[in-house]
Amino acid sequence: MGTGNKRKAAVDTNACVACGCCVKVCPMSAIQVWRGIRAEVDEARCVGCGRCVRECPASVIVLREVQV
Numbered sequence: 001m002g003t004g005n006k007r008k009a010a011v012d013t014n015a016c017v018a019c020g021c022c023v024k025v026c027p028m029s030a031i032q033v034w035r036g037i038r039a040e041v042d043e044a045r046c047v048g049c050g051r052c053v054r055e056c057p058a059s060v061i062v063l064r065e066v067q068v
């Protein structure tokens, strides 16, 4: 991994069931459930810790490499 890469959480929004489990475990308050419909990640806050990925009961969050 280069110094210009960081990991960020990404939600498959079509498969998200809006349970809010990811919101509760995120230490950076980087996920919110938008209008009770789907989770959205604020990439500026996300530190790529992966807690939301492990917590999501629908397994719809992944960590992806992004260029910064």
Ligand code: SF4
Binding pocket: 008, 009, 025, 026, 027, 028, 029, 030, 031, 041, 045, 046, 047, 048, 049, 050, 051, 052, 053
């Ligand atoms: S990877 Fe960590 S910081 Fe990023 S949204 Fe998930 S729980 Fe929050």
Ligand code: SF4
Binding pocket: 011, 015, 016, 017, 018, 019, 020, 021, 022, 023, 033, 038, 039, 055, 056, 057, 058, 059, 060, 061
């Ligand atoms: S834990 Fe998974 S299913 Fe639940 S709101 Fe978050 S992304 Fe959606």
